Amino acid sequence: MRQDMEMPRPLDMLPKAHLHLHFTGSMRHSTLIELAREHGVHLPDALEQDWPPRLRATDERGWFRFQRLYDIARSVLKRPEDVYRLLREAAEDEAAEGSRWLEIQVDPSGYAQRFGGLTATLELVLDAAEAAASSAGIGMAVIVAANRTRHPLDARTLARLASQYAGRGVVGFGLSNDERRGRARDFDAAFRIAKRAGLLAVPHGGELMGPASVAECVDDLGADRVGHGVRAAESPRLMERLADRQVTCEVCPLSNVGLGVAGSPEDVPLRRLFDAGVPIALGADDPLLFGARLLPQYQLARDVYGFSDAETAELARQSIRSSTAPDPMKKELMTEIDAWLATE
Template identity: 80%
Template sequence: MPRPLDTLPKAHLHLHFTGSMRHSTLIELAGEQGLHLPDALVEDWPPRLRATDERGWFRFQRLYDIARSVLSTPEHVYRLLRETAEDEVAAGSRWLEIQVDPSGFAQRFGGLTATLELMLDAAAQAAQRADVGVAVVVAANRTKHPLDANTLARLAAQFVGQGVVGFGLSNDERRGEARDFERAFRIARRAGLVAVPHGGELLGPRSIAQCVDDLGADRVGHGVRAAEDERLMERLADRQICCEVCPTSNVGLGVAERAADVPLRRLFDAGVPIALGADDPLLFGSRLLRQYELAREVYGFDDAEVAELARQSVRASAAPEPVRKELLQGVDDWLASPE
């Protein structure tokens, strides 16, 4: 019998705030508030999403916005992060970096600063209760003006050492060049934040190269299409720039037809560091543990390789050094245990 994957210590570096909500919580909160949910979020869940064209992405974003609308009170924020932390522990995740765009909730919770403070407090309480590390990545929206990103970068910089560890750039990478957001990432990097923009999901290798060259990316959200360019994979491997690969999400959005088509093995064998992620479990139907199961079942990773995936996630994280050492030792212990 192979070793159980839920006891393998790992870090989760690609999870979005609203998308981390439990489906049962979405249904319950919508019912309490009398909010109508489309069939795609109820009977037909998880929804069939193909976002490789504008219509498909619009549908994905619409469902995401509907899900966000049920989070209407601070208590909902505390609940979401409490449950997310519990789900992380169940998957063997010992460190989580959750991506938050405070502007999506600012009008609801008293402005950008008040919203981020609320989320940081909720994250800290959830971490303590579940005994798991939880940190926040403030993510700008690529479809908005770069000046909005600058504002978020300055906000994130104010909370370095108070729970914010990184700065990201999410949403449709076909809308807005990475270089347009260079100033925001310069602000973030100067403050000591990890740079984690999305790239190489809906667009190809050039998108990833721009994230690296123009934004100084330490990690790339998704990055799977680096596999289309040998020289780019060499660059990522040489510089140890991690790709946050989310297989279930790639299939859900139509980036890959099936899980076997996600080039996880190709990236791994090329030496590109990988951190498996669940992206938005609420819309894709599976959490972090399933991504590790796919590594074993679909991509043929043995226990030593799965352990190395876990190590790479820890090394690419912003976890404090003592936490990293503890998790890496835990991975070694897992691998040394009997099958």
């Protein structure tokens, strides 16, 4: 028996980047409870004693319930210090799991009314992210995300806002929420604005809908990475295109299971995508609602999908290559991954 099978290398010591984490969804459950009590926000059982909630978003009713729980969680963030706390704790949790670079996604529209408008909200998040990164000793950047259930003109407004902060903490522009309620191509103008500013295009696709959703993100939005993208595994030709163009899929296995996209961890096609040469960045999506942060996704790669330590190291490398971390940091992290793999 190989020694690495007898004594697996510790995954929390493997340097990695986390590229699919939503702002509200990054909150610790204990912090949600504490802030709710402090601000007098009533939490449903699903967010308190029955946490993590049982979710299924493959139909509209299930997705509505998911969004309702998300909105309730968002409502406990009422003061600037709450935002600072959320990001400080998120950075601490990343560092504890070996995540050395975090790109966190936020839609400023969800907080604009309470924090003085879109610009003031984004600046608050950027300031809090900078402080959190410094405190935890990791790198952190922000992705501004539009909501595909809102009008494409709202997305253009957010793309222009994100563009103003390109190079000042904002590194990408995304598109999230229910794929069934807004086609990617309807938001092409917003993504052109973001691309002109040098921002990465990182829309969600291929989660609730099939391979065509992923293809639209790539063809119409010029996606550099696709949030989730797991349904691409249903099309060998699409996987070949993603591999050829090195478009990364931000795969979040326990989110896929939590929302009913996959019936069980074994049903998430991580191995199929990896073997097809599609770059992968494992992500946690919304730990607050799915009950698992980044490290359990890597544990699944080892325990469920049968990844060797060499293959797991390659997953970490792919996450770093796909990130916007500065080149010197990427080089340093790659060297540290090699060192992790060389340990006996």
